[in-house]
Amino acid sequence: MQVVTLFATAIAAIRAGSIDASFRAVVELPEDLDAQWVFDEPLQLLCGRAHPLAALSSVAPAELAGHRIWMPGVVPGTEWGAYYAEFTAAFGLSVDAAGPNFGTEVVLDTIAESVDVATLVGAGSRILWPAGHDLRRVPIENPTPVYPHSLVWRRGNTHPALAALRRHLEKDERAAGGWRPGWAS
Structure with a gap:
């Protein structure tokens, strides 16, 4: 629940x-805040070497159906909860958010020891694991699900560094072929 508190704290x-x-996916935006899309991060499947999808060079979202995708800590009502709810509905998948969230290390240990448990991670996420875990990152393609990151700020904020940051982060267009939830279009 601390992550939910941090979200509310950041907005406050x-x-x-x-x-x-603050950087975040924008599902809804209060009237006194504004946002600018900055980056679409592709998702990847993270699994152990014995997982049935581990040897593939890529996997389509529909091919994940029937596989256990374990993501403890995905909380309904959060931006990432909304993202994964729409992603799983779009492709007939399910995300198992059960169990206490004891951190990344526990998830990685579980995935390394399992033949049927995997998780989803951002392609740009730096995740270190012990060499003996022999985990695999499998790109998800056709389409590639992307997590939409935006910069959020208070309307009327005239701080020059904020203006400079916004200019630095401006992009002309999003990458073609990515899947985004309807609220991120």
């Missing part, structure tokens, strides 16, 4: 002016 801090901006 932006509104109070104690921070200028």
